[in-house]
Amino acid sequence: CMFSDLVTISVNVNPDSRIQVFIDHRYQCSFDFSVPRLLEKMRLLPSHPNSPHPSLLNAMMLHACRFAHPSFQRHERFFFRRLNIALQQSIAFADRLVDFIRASALAGSYFYFKGR
DSSP, X not given: OOXXXXXXXXXXXXXXXXXXXXXXXXXXXTOOOOHHHHHHHHTSOTTSTTSOOHHHHHHHHHHHHHHSOGGGGGGHHHHHHHHHHXXXXXHHTTOSHHHXXXXXXXXXXXXXXXTO
């Protein structure tokens, strides 16, 4: 799986709106961060070393599935698979490890909320 494949979001899913859903509900995940800094980093090219790692973005999108309109819940499996792949790549290449830790924490809270 290529890095660019992990960054590209499905044509039917607007990442900015789903990330905004996560941002609006981030405290329900016990997750705090600088929103302006995240949005600024999201404007960078995915290949830029300061851009958010796909694992973090996919973890946020996975949580957004919980908070968004029920029709978006069908995308949970899609984002979970992408999160898994991105986490493996992040640790394998020691790429943006702080994002790896944040994404892992979000994955854990997702499982907690889902009762798994």
